Amino acid sequence: MTLLILRVLFIAVSAGVATVFVGASNDGPTWLPYLIFSCVIVLALGVITVDIFTPKKRIEVISAVYFGLLVGFLLTYLVSIALTPLLETTTLAGPVQMLVGVVLCYGCTSLLLQTKDDFRFVIPYVEFARELKGFRPLVLDTSSIIDGRIADLVETNVLDGQLIMPRFVIAELQAIADSSDRLRRARGRRGLDIMNRLRSNEKVDVQIFDRELPEFAGQPVDMKLVLLAKHLEGKVITGDFNLNKVAKIHNVAVVNLNEIAHTLRPQYLPGEVFQLRVVKSGELAEQGVGYLDDGTMVVVEGGRDRVGTSVSVVVTTTHQTQAGRMIFTKLEEMVRS
Numbered sequence: 081m082t083l084l085i086l087r088v089l090f091i092a093v094s095a096g097v098a099t100v101f102v103g104a105s106n107d108g109p110t111w112l113p114y115l116i117f118s119c120v121i122v123l124a125l126g127v128i129t130v131d132i133f134t135p136k137k138r139i140e141v142i143s144a145v146y147f148g149l150l151v152g153f154l155l156t157y158l159v160s161i162a163l164t165p166l167l168e169t170t171t172l173a174g175p176v177q178m179l180v181g182v183v184l185c186y187g188c189t190s191l192l193l194q195t196k197d198d199f200r201f202v203i204p205y206v207e208f209a210r211e212l213k214g215f216r217p218l219v220l221d222t223s224s225i226i227d228g229r230i231a232d233l234v235e236t237n238v239l240d241g242q243l244i245m246p247r248f249v250i251a252e253l254q255a256i257a258d259s260s261d262r263l264r265r266a267r268g269r270r271g272l273d274i275m276n277r278l279r280s281n282e283k284v285d286v287q288i289f290d291r292e293l294p295e296f297a298g299q300p301v302d303m304k305l306v307l308l309a310k311h312l313e314g315k316v317i318t319g320d321f322n323l324n325k326v327a328k329i330h331n332v333a334v335v336n337l338n339e340i341a342h343t344l345r346p347q348y349l350p351g352e353v354f355q356l357r358v359v360k361s362g363e364l365a366e367q368g369v370g371y372l373d374d375g376t377m378v379v380v381e382g383g384r385d386r387v388g389t390s391v392s393v394v395v396t397t398t399h400q401t402q403a404g405r406m407i408f409t410k411l412e413e414m415v416r417s
Contacts, residue, residue, distance in 0.1 A: 087128050087131075090124060090127075090128065091121070091124050091125070091128070094120055094121060094123070094124035095117075095120075095121065097120060098116060098117040098119075098120035098121060099117070101116045101117075101120065102116055102117055141193065144189065144192035144193045145189055145192075145193070147188075147192055148185065148188040148189025148190070148191070148192045148193070149185050149188070149189060151188045152181065152184040152185030152186070152187070152188040152189065153181065153185065155184045155188070156177065156180055156181035156184050156185070159180050159184070160177045160180065163176065163177075163180075194291070216241055216312075216313060216314040216315055216333070217241055217242045217243075217244050217312050217313075217314035217315075218239065218241045218242065218243050218244065218314060218315050218316075218317050218335065219244045219246065219289075219305055219308055219309045219312065219314055219315065219316050219317065220243060220244065220245050220246075220249065220317050221249060221301075221302070221305050221316060221317065221318040221320060221323060222249050222252050222253060222256075222271065222301070223318055223319045223320040223323070224317045224318050224319055224337055225245075225249070225253065225271045225274050225275055225278075226253075226256075226267050226268070226270055226271040226274070227319050227337055228270065228274050229319075229337050229341070230274070230278070230317060230337065231274050231277050231278055231281075233337075233340070234278060234281060234283065234284045235281065235283065237283060239284065241314075241315075242285045242286075242287060243278065243284055243285065243286045243287070243317075244287055244289050244308070244312065244314065245275065245278075245279075245286060245287065245288050245289065246288075246289045246304065246305065246308055247288060247289060247290040247291075248296075248301055248304055249301070249305070250275070250288070252301055253268055253271045253272055253275065254268070254272070255268070256268030256271065257269045257271070257272055289308065289312075293307065293308070293311060295307050295311075296308075302320070302322070302323045302326055303326070305318075305323065305327075306323075306326055306327050306330050306332050309327070309332045309333075310330060310331075310332050314333075315332070315333040315334060315335050316332060316333070316334050316335070317334075317335045317337065318334060318335075318336065318337070319336065319337040319338050324336055341374065342405075344374075345372075345374045345376060345405065346372070346374075348395045348398065348407055349395065350395050350396055350397060350398075351394065351395060352394070352395045353392060353393070353394050353395075353412055354392075354393065354395075355390055355391070355392055355393075356370040356372075356378055356380065356390065356391060356392075356393050356409070357370055357388075357389070357390045357391075358370045358380055358383045358386045358387050358388065358389060358390075358391060359371065359387065359388075360387060361384050361387060362379055362380075362383070362384065365384070366381060366382050366383075366384050366385075367379055367380065367381060367382075367383060367384055368380040368382075368383025368384050368385075368386055368387055369383075370383075372407075376405055376406070376407060377406050377407070378393070378406075378407045378408075378409055379406065379407070379408045379409065380393055380409050380410070380411065381396075381408070381409070381410045381411070381414070382410060382411045382414050383411060386411070391411055391412075392411070392412040392413075393409035393410065393411060393412060394409055394410050394411075394412050394415045395407060395408075395409050396408050396409060396410055
């Protein structure tokens with residue numbers, strides 16, 4: 081509603097400005113006032129149309145352009161004053177000033193756009209220090225993209241932070257997708273598909289970081305990820321065990337997809353009953369083996385004869401191993417008997 085009122089007022093003010101222009105053009109032909117009025121209104125409607133069809137406006141980009149032009153005009157004024165004694169005897173003073181203005185405005189705006197992640201100017205206030213509160217940016221590594229679970233996690237609305245996709249990670253995915261090895265090529269193409277799926281998801285803000293920081297020189301991809309996360313004061317999302325260790329050594333927070341999956345596994349207490357499909361025989365006599373949806377192995381005492389069927393089991397104990405968690409159960413009918 082506020083935007084609607086603003087746009088109506090903008091059109092009304094534009095009509096008033098058009099009236100002023102019409103009043104100042106009494107000496108022209110009779111059709112000129114109508115043309116001026118129509119052009120001003122069409123211009124106003126064009127501005128509103130552009131505003132409507134560009135809903136996602138990034139304040140740091142707008143601020144960088146604003147301050148770039150402001151600094152460019154200021155420097156142009158100072159340089160023009162300095163060049164006045166040299167150009168006052170020539171007819172090129174105006175063109176030279178225009179050329180200097182264009183060059184300086186472009187240079188200042190380009191510089192601020194390329195460094196907007198380091199120094200962010202925000203209107204109507206200026207953020208002098210990056211005091212991060214709440215959600216931090218999340219830097220994606222190659223393994224987390226190929227894994228694919230990050231896309232499902234994003235769709236649950238659990239991750240509200242900005243996802244950062246480094247350019248060197250995209251290059252690594254492209255190299256894997258072009259590999260001569262069939263398995264690696266399939267993994268790389270899956271990673272590219274997941275990346276496109278994330279970028280097309282309107283629920284999450286995905287940004288591609290394409291700058292090369294000075295500290296990246298000569299560093300492997302994993303170290304670049306750690307340095308980038310430290311530079312952005314963010315976290316690394318990964319499923320790689322080694323990258324997890326390296327990041328912790330450098331005091332960079334890590335979101336480990338494997339730890340998330342392990343934490344979200346259903347916790348069964350002794351005595352609980354659930355349905356399970358026995359898929360194969362166990363190592364010991366009379367044992368059957370089944371699996372939960374998350375891959376947790378369930379050993380069923382007395383389940384050898386029930387392979388291929390769904391049975392009701394009662395949890396007896398749980399056991400945590402290096403390979404994961406195991407649940408030991410008995411057939412419910414055996415417990416009741």
